[in-house]
Amino acid sequence: MDIPRIFNISESAHRIHNPFTPEKLATLGAALRLETGTQVLDLGSGSGEMLCTWARDYGVIGTGIDMSQLFSEQAKLRAEELGVADQVQFIHGDAAGYVAGEKAGVAACIGATWIAGGVTGTIELLARSLRTGGIILIGEPYWRQLPPTEDVARGCLAGSISDFLMLPQLLAS
Template identity: 85%
Template sequence: MDIPRIFNIMESAHRIHNPLTPEKFATLGAALRLESGARVLDLGSGSGEMLCTWARDHGVIGIGVDMSQLFSEQARLRAEELGVADQVKFIHDDAAGYVSEGKVDVAACVGATWIGGGFTGTIELLARSLRSGGIVLIGEPYWRQLPPTEDIAKGCLANAISDFLVLPRLVASFGLLGYDVVEMVLANQDSWDRYEAAKWLTMRRWLEANPEDELAQEVQSKLTSEPERHAAYTREYLGWGVFALMPRLCLKQG
């Protein structure tokens, strides 16, 4: 079980596999007012940076689940590096359908909502692990500006314009699902650069070390095309954010 090898290659040097920076994850942790001992479930946990740094900075405990064997091992090493290996556990598994044995204070899927067929299904999945009064975290793209053509949407690696919403509609959609949006931290163009541009040097170094590999031509093709694609499309049109949601209260009328 693993993600396609090309992604392991391109993001092998990443600690964060989405367009948030360490500073923005720190902002998010502080904004959620995390308490020591809070239980966190992170589906699609990547290399574990969010869970590990929150364990160090806020004393949370938790479990991360990710399909990438490489990223899961990097997460375990990061936990040891930060001295939090007794607080967090990382499982190499398919996060789709994963439900924690005990209820958690924060149930997160930050950038892998494909596990539930989109953010609606992923929220439903996370809710199965959430305690009463807990917080769901969803990381999701949105259009910074609506692409004028379908070709531009495809340049952002979407299948169609309809794949994503503009930010106000995305926020409103969480309300339609019965959730209050209680916080959000958004990527910006600089943090998109840090996510995308960091892949390019990784690919170049990998090609230097593996010129005969069966994926060498594919990696070279991406290294040739990705800088221009990102500058023309992703950077200009695509936003990304983490949204904190709580189930809406049933208040008495009158």
């Protein structure tokens, strides 16, 4: 099992596979008020940057699952590099249908809600791994402004304008 080769080629040098920066990850971690020992599940974890940096910065523990063999290996190397390999594990596998054995304080899927058929299905999937009082964290692309043409949408790496919703429609879905 692996993602299409184009993603391994185009994103292999990326530590973060979404339109995020290290500063945004730090801000998000602070906003979540992560505490030492918080269990985090990251479905579609990519190269593990979110989980690894939160393990280093906040002392979280957790599991990341990604279908890319390359990204899963990069995540393990990043955990070693940051000295958090004893706090996090990365599994090469299909995150669709994955339910954690230990309930998480934060169950996340950033940029990969296709694993459960969209936002609603992903929320339902993450909820199965969430402890009472935990937080579901979803990152989903949306249009801030509709592209004027299908060609422009494809230039934004969407298949078509209909691939993404405007934020109000996404929230209503």
